[in-house]
Amino acid sequence: MIEIRGVWKTFNQPVLRGLDLTIPAGCLYGLIGPGASGKSVLIKSIVGLMRPERGQIIVDGQDILQLSELELQSFRTRFGIAFQNNALFDHLTVNENIAFPLRRLYKNMTEQQVMQRVADRLNVVSLSTFGDRMPANLSGGQKKRVGVARATVANAPILLYDEPAAGLDPVTSQKIFDLLKQEKGDATVLMVSSDLDRLLTVTDRVGMIYQGRMIFDGTTKEAQESTDPYVKQFVHGLVEGPL
Ligand SMILES: Nc1ncnc2c1ncn2[C@@H]1O[C@H](COP(=O)(O)OP(=O)(O)OP(=O)(O)O)[C@@H](O)[C@H]1O
Numbered sequence: 717m718i719e720i721r722g723v724w725k726t727f728n729q730p731v732l733r734g735l736d737l738t739i740p741a742g743c744l745y746g747l748i749g750p751g752a753s754g755k756s757v758l759i760k761s762i763v764g765l766m767r768p769e770r771g772q773i774i775v776d777g778q779d780i781l782q783l784s785e786l787e788l789q790s791f792r793t794r795f796g797i798a799f800q801n802n803a804l805f806d807h808l809t810v811n812e813n814i815a816f817p818l819r820r821l822y823k824n825m826t827e828q829q830v831m832q833r834v835a836d837r838l839n840v841v842s843l844s845t846f847g848d849r850m851p852a853n854l855s856g857g858q859k860k861r862v863g864v865a866r867a868t869v870a871n872a873p874i875l876l877y878d879e880p881a882a883g884l885d886p887v888t889s890q891k892i893f894d895l896l897k898q899e900k901g902d903a904t905v906l907m908v909s910s911d912l913d914r915l916l917t918v919t920d921r922v923g924m925i926y927q928g929r930m931i932f933d934g935t936t937k938e939a940q941e942s943t944d945p946y947v948k949q950f951v952h953g954l955v956e957g958p959l
């Protein structure tokens with residue numbers, strides 16, 4: 717379970733403004749919200765890459781804001797993360813990018829086991845023949861899929877996906893969502909996406925962030941049926957509305 721309480725994160729201006737959010741264990745939680753509302757800042761805060769100045773982010777009973785940089789490094793192995801900008805290592809092949817979390821986490825895995833697992837992930841994201849490529853020689857959508865393969869390679873108990881399907885064609889996009897749901901297992905998943913129609917096909921719960929606070933949190937059905945004008949505007953993509 718992830719419990720976020722009263723989190724404030726300020727750059728020039730406050731971005732997260734006392735944000736509260738509970739993601740139950742084993743839930744596939746979809747986070748929506750307008751651009752620049754703090755979604756990526758929230759994801760980076762949950763894994764300790766950004767340090768909010770106030771509040772608590774409790775993961776498996778531990779407030780990660782209380783951990784030192786060193787403690788955070790080992791805590792971070794619980795997360796599988798796909799960043800919005802992919803954050804692939806430019807100097808490593810696709811194979812080595814995907815193998816990276818495995819090599820760091822499971823030091824006793826044989827080379828053959830690592831490569832088998834990598835091949836399995838490449839197959840799942842339909843990039844079987846791309847293992848030896850460098851990231852610079854991939855399309856935007858292919859990089860996204862490598863990011864997804866890397867995030868899921870180590871069976872981490874908490875998975876964070878920031879726009880995992882952005883920029884992909886509709887068919888590939890739906891495939892990625894289905895894949896992420898199918899591969900979820902017992903993991904707790906937080907998924908940020910602007911592709912709301914597809915997001916809602918896989919989520920258990922959804923939340924909406926607006927100006928650094930949650931203005932909606934409920935089941936997928938509750939979101940679809942909400943009469944709140946902000947939520948309605950967002951869920952139904954209305955041009956007219958309060959936002
Ligand atoms: N490192 C940083 N330094 C200064 N400001 C930042 C930094 N990171 C994010 N911000 C600001 O915080 C706000 C929220 O950014 P964030 O990336 O979380 O938005 P988002 O909700 O993920 O938007 P999008 O849907 O476009 O990805 C923005 O105004 C952004 O400019």
Ligand SMILES: [Mg+2]
Pocket residue numbers: 755756757800878
């Ligand atoms: Mg973002």
